[in-house]
Amino acid sequence: NADKLSPGKQTIAVKATAPGDARFLDSKEKKYTFEFSAKLDSPQISVNKDGDVVYLHIPAVTHATSYSCKVDGVSFTAESGDTDITDRITAGGVHIIEVSATSNNRYFSASSPAMTSYVTYLPLDAPIATYTKTADSITVSWEKVQNASVYLVRYGEYVIYTTDLTLTLPLQEAALNVQAVGSGYYLNSAEALAEEAVLQEAD
Incomplete structure (x- = not known):
């Protein structure tokens, strides 16, 4: 029964036993040696965030000595416990993480x-x-924000979404704020208070 064997080099002794009849003797014992290997269990991995740090948690697998990891196809080796992967997932989007348990004991496969x-x-x-x-008017302009889908302008009673980078509105006494609006894996920016442009005087 393979479930009762430990991976490694094994020896089995086999002998035929006489049935209690005096005419028959037990056979000589014959020994057979073979090697038995086993596959390691897969680790039960998880990803956790603590503040600004993202950790890959790898619980220890019996007989494993290290763990072969991939984040978006890029390989590295880790130990059991928590591994900081913050620098490996900086791009916006879904990151695929794979972990295999490995052993330096040749009788245990990954x-x-x-x-x-x-x-x-x-x-x-x-x-x-x-x-x-x-x-009687105010004109606001701003620099393009990478990955912004539209811009939200708040000025008094006006709440305007636009893809333009400049906007002219009737003048009123109110703060003027501009916000970059994201989509997908990009979150809205903080609202920026527009400041009065400094016009350079001609020489």
């Missing part, structure tokens, strides 16, 4: 890979917004 995923959401940069005024 486990099947355990798989999990982690989603990274990235906040957009706040727009850098400035405005200029005339007697």
Whole structure:
């Protein structure tokens, strides 16, 4: 029964026993030696975040000496316990994580890979917004924010979504804020208070 064998070199002794008849003697014992190997169990992995640090948690697997890991196809080796993978999941999106238990004992083969995923959401940069005024209008403009889908402008009673990088509104006494709006794996930026543009005087 293979379940009762320990991986490694094994010896089995076999002998035929006489049935209690004086005419028959027990046979000589014959020994057979063979090698038996086993596959390691897959680790029960998880991903946890503590503050700004993301950890890959690998519980110890019996007979494993290390763990072969991949994050988005990039390989590295880890020990059991918590491994910091923050620098490996900086891009926004879904990251695929695989871990196999391995052993330096040749009688234990690597486990099947355990798989999990982690989603990274990235906040957009706040727009850098400035405005200029005339007697009856205000014009606000801002720099393009990478990965922003639209921009939200709040000015008094006005709440406007736009894909433009400049907007002119009737002048009123109110703060003017611009926010980059994200989608998918990109989160909305903080609202940026527009500052009055400094016009350079001609020489």
